[in-house]
Structures are given as structure tokens and as C-alpha cells.
Amino acid sequence: MIIFDTPESMRDWSLTQRAAGRSVGFVPTMGALHEGHGSLMKIAVERDDITVLSIFVNPTQFAPHEDLDQYPRTWETDLAMAQEIGIDAIYAPKPATMYPEGYSTYLEVEGLSKGLCSRTRPHFFRGVATVVTKLFCAVMPHNAYFGQKDAQQCAIITRMARDLDLGVNIVECPLIREDDGLAMSSRNRYLNAAEREQGLCLSQSLFTALELLQSGERNVDAIINHVQNGMARVHIDYIELVDALTMEPVTTIDKPIVLAVAAKIGETRLIDNIKFDPAKVPAATLTTGVV
Amino acid sequence: MIIFDTPESMRDWSLTQRAAGRSVGFVPTMGALHEGHGSLMKIAVERDDITVLSIFVNPTQFAPHEDLDQYPRTWETDLAMAQEIGIDAIYAPKPATMYPEGYSTYLEVEGLSKGLCSRTRPHFFRGVATVVTKLFCAVMPHNAYFGQKDAQQCAIITRMARDLDLGVNIVECPLIREDDGLAMSSRNRYLNAAEREQGLCLSQSLFTALELLQSGERNVDAIINHVQNGMARVHIDYIELVDALTMEPVTTIDKPIVLAVAAKIGETRLIDNIKFDPAKVPAATLTTGVV
Numbered sequence: 001m002i003i004f005d006t007p008e009s010m011r012d013w014s015l016t017q018r019a020a021g022r023s024v025g026f027v028p029t030m031g032a033l034h035e036g037h038g039s040l041m042k043i044a045v046e047r048d049d050i051t052v053l054s055i056f057v058n059p060t061q062f063a064p065h066e067d068l069d070q071y072p073r074t075w076e077t078d079l080a081m082a083q084e085i086g087i088d089a090i091y092a093p094k095p096a097t098m099y100p101e102g103y104s105t106y107l108e109v110e111g112l113s114k115g116l117c118s119r120t121r122p123h124f125f126r127g128v129a130t131v132v133t134k135l136f137c138a139v140m141p142h143n144a145y146f147g148q149k150d151a152q153q154c155a156i157i158t159r160m161a162r163d164l165d166l167g168v169n170i171v172e173c174p175l176i177r178e179d180d181g182l183a184m185s186s187r188n189r190y191l192n193a194a195e196r197e198q199g200l201c202l203s204q205s206l207f208t209a210l211e212l213l214q215s216g217e218r219n220v221d222a223i224i225n226h227v228q229n230g231m232a233r234v235h236i237d238y239i240e241l242v243d244a245l246t247m248e249p250v251t252t253i254d255k256p257i258v259l260a261v262a263a264k265i266g267e268t269r270l271i272d273n274i275k276f277d278p279a280k281v282p283a284a285t286l287t288t289g290v291v
Numbered sequence: 292m293i294i295f296d297t298p299e300s301m302r303d304w305s306l307t308q309r310a311a312g313r314s315v316g317f318v319p320t321m322g323a324l325h326e327g328h329g330s331l332m333k334i335a336v337e338r339d340d341i342t343v344l345s346i347f348v349n350p351t352q353f354a355p356h357e358d359l360d361q362y363p364r365t366w367e368t369d370l371a372m373a374q375e376i377g378i379d380a381i382y383a384p385k386p387a388t389m390y391p392e393g394y395s396t397y398l399e400v401e402g403l404s405k406g407l408c409s410r411t412r413p414h415f416f417r418g419v420a421t422v423v424t425k426l427f428c429a430v431m432p433h434n435a436y437f438g439q440k441d442a443q444q445c446a447i448i449t450r451m452a453r454d455l456d457l458g459v460n461i462v463e464c465p466l467i468r469e470d471d472g473l474a475m476s477s478r479n480r481y482l483n484a485a486e487r488e489q490g491l492c493l494s495q496s497l498f499t500a501l502e503l504l505q506s507g508e509r510n511v512d513a514i515i516n517h518v519q520n521g522m523a524r525v526h527i528d529y530i531e532l533v534d535a536l537t538m539e540p541v542t543t544i545d546k547p548i549v550l551a552v553a554a555k556i557g558e559t560r561l562i563d564n565i566k567f568d569p570a571k572v573p574a575a576t577l578t579t580g581v582v
Binding site: 007008011015018019100102103104105106107108109110111112129130133134137138159160162163164165166167 | 298299302306309310391393394395396397398399400401402403420421424425428429450451453454455456457458
């Protein structure tokens, strides 16, 4: 496993791989790897000839009051995990390499960056879109793998990659959960036992909402009220039912939607979501729904 | 000479050239080629193994009231000129390919995009930065050639290419003038004989200002007043003396500067500029300056 820390060395290596006819897969992360990242890496290793993992805690997607300094750094165990899964190269640039003095270029993805997480983290997607473009330009992958946990991020990056002709295919991969249902996140390690217990209300509310949807419920307010009741004991940031492509709130459920939630448990902000496509309701459930 | 009209076909070809060890040079244009473009193409052909010319009249850098529809299109003569100079490939995407439905990603280069042309054309550099990034991602050049005529554009694109790790070396090439001194521009063909005559005051004022600078004048107001007097008969958009790197107005002349002007002659907007480096005053002139 080779480690690169400059865009030039990373790109040279990647272009050499491409020139040799190999497909390059890429998993961008901020490190503090968990099984969610592991599943992305495994999918990449299986699908592409060569795989690159980036580890970079990106300062431009944190606001001054957020947890940049405190964000977990677990370099040694991250490397061990990547090695075990069969990652070929790590791209781990330093902040001063990524944002040298006088840095002034930023990306905006209009429309998609409104609502949901943008409301409490208005700087977030500008930072994400900018750093992902930089990472793509350095790694030059054919495919890049993102988790559905960050549904809005997936939608934004898919749009951005298409808009800018980045030549990168965005692969959205399933959200991975702990055994008890909690969506995996590097921030879960901030939770104490009581908070961890509380945090389960996100996934549990979403699961029962999914059952409602699968059994035919199509009233947006009813769905949202249901989730709201389930999350009554935590500090809700948002509960939104949005179009899966545009990330805009919907009033009727007649195409693929994302039901997304965010909440604060103590000092820790957690997000979770489920996807639902009314055209793909399992036959058995449909019958129940119709009855 | 091969013509490509999609980013995918363009990139595949370019990556094949790179994989074969050839350097790729790129001259982005909006067509309506004149000898200024010709000089960029010749420099590229001389310096790189393979050269790509793009021809795309970019709608996002025009405001609704500007001359997008009227902008000259001279496809056949453009191709003939490129062929004669020895360009290897043309990239000429259609507007619908560049900006498909739902297009929503834009670049901002902060700081450098203020002042000068941004004041009357606030949309301009956002459109330029966005389209140039798209063109770079499709053409994947080692070097890209821009004319010094668009000094602010050169500064912005140099910064942007560095900031986003685009891996493209920006080569700023000399401004090319007509025999009478008028800076070459695709828009010069809008001018009638009287306007053309009037337009000469831009370059003439800049030339005499350069003589002042070379003979030791270091008072910014004196330089600007001099140019203002020379351009008294035209509608001045701006006259600015700025730092050549940051494009910010200066009050003292102790590092490389750009003296830039813009004016409207009838309906036609012209720009021009000179560069001056106080550390590089010719010896003979310096003596005169000191005396």
C-alpha cells in the first residue's frame, strides 16, 4: 500500500494505472474509519482493479464552532483496516497542501445545497463540493464510492460530477448500521452509553415510518408526525421527506423519496435516512397496503 | 485534425495521448479567431507534442443584455486557421452538452474576481472559471495558453488551477496588437471606421503611460490621470493600476503591476492593459528616470 501526500504524486500514479488499462476506484473519507467505510472499500476493491482511499479531515466543511479539532483521528488503525481490505494507495494530503496561503476557489451547487443539513450547517456543502473536486482532480478515479447515509451529499456530488464533466462515476452504496440499528458514523464514538441508547430513536422511527410507507401510507404529514413522535425525547434538527433526486421537499409520494432526519444527542449531531420508491413496494406488502 | 463534441470522447483521446508520453497543450477560445489566438496556438504547437483548441461561445459568461447571440461565429475560417497552424484536435461541445437541464454547479474565485471587469460584468468571471474548469476536465492538458490581454482572467485562472489541483500549468502569453496598436479582439469587428479610430486612444494612452513609468514616474494618481486625459473622448468603464498577482489596486508602484483599461466605443466594449515591473526597467531608461 503506497501513501501519497501531494496531488501531483497522487495523479501521476493514478494516470499510470489508467494508462495500463486499470480501472481506478476511490473512497474519500475523513478517516476514523468504521464498518460503513469498510463496506465502501470492499465494494470498490471488488469492482475496480485499483483502489485509492483518501484520509483528510477537511477544515472547509466545519464551521468555527464545530468539532474540527476534536474530530477523531485514528491513523494507525485506519491504515490497518485499509491494508486488510486490499486498498492499493492512500491519499493523505496535509491541510497546508490542500489550502495554501491565498486559497480562494470554492464550488457552489445551487438548489441541492439548500434545506436539510444546509440549514444548520450552511458552510458544509460548499466545503464538501470543493474538497471532493480537489480530491477527484488528484486521484483521477473512474468510480467514486459514497454511502447513502449522507444522502444529500450523494445527490450534490452526483450533480457536481456531471455538471463539471469530472469524468467520475458516483456509486451510491447502502447505509451500514450497528446491530441495534444505529447508522454507523465516526461521530458515534462521542456518545456515552445513555446518549447511545437515546440515539436509537432515529433509526427506530425511520424503520416504523418505512413500514407505514410500505403498507401504503402516502400522507407526508402523517409520516413526518410519526417520526416526530418517535424522536420526541431528542433535540430534532430536521425531519424531512424529499425527492431523492432533487432533495426538495415533496407534498405527494409518487416517486423515489428520502426520509431524512438529523438530531442532537448531547453535543453530538447524528443523521440518518431511509429511501423509499413507491414503484418498488414488495408484492406481499402491496396487497396488505391495498387491503 | 479531429473534432470532438463531448467531454467523454475528448478526454479519452487526450488520456490516450498522455499515456503515450505526449504533452498536451490547450488553447481555449470562443472562436472568431484572430492573430491573437493564432499566436497562442503557435506557442502551444511549438511547446507541446499535441495541441487542442476549444471553440465554445460560453453562455454563462454573458449577461442577458450582452452580445451572446450577436457574438461572431466563424467556424469555417477558424478551422482553416487551426489546421494551418498545426492544431491536432478541436473540442467544440454544444451548449446543451455543456449545460444540460438542471445544471447547477458554479465556481467562485474570491478576491481576484472583484474590481476591474467584475464591476460592470459581475457574472463574468464566475462563468469563465466554471467553463474553464469544465474544459480542463475534458481536455486534460498539461499546459493551457491564455493571452495577457485578459490580465484579470489570467490571474483568476492561474489561482483556480492551483487551488483546485487541476494539474494544468497556465502559460500567460503576450498581448497581440494590430499594426496601429489596437489590442486584438474578436469584438474589434463590431467597430466601424470612426469607432476604430476612436478605439486607438486606449493603447495610445497606455503606451505613453508606460513611457512615464519607464522614465521613473511612480505616482499612481499621475499615471491614472494621464490615461484618463488620453481617453477623454470615449466612455470609460475603468482605468485601474493593480498588483499583477492579486489584481488589487495599489497606491505605490514597487512590484509588478498591471495598468488596465476598459471603455465603450459605441456599443462595443474594449479592454486593454500593459504590465510593468519596476525591478526590470531597462538600464538606459533608468538613467533617464533618475536624471
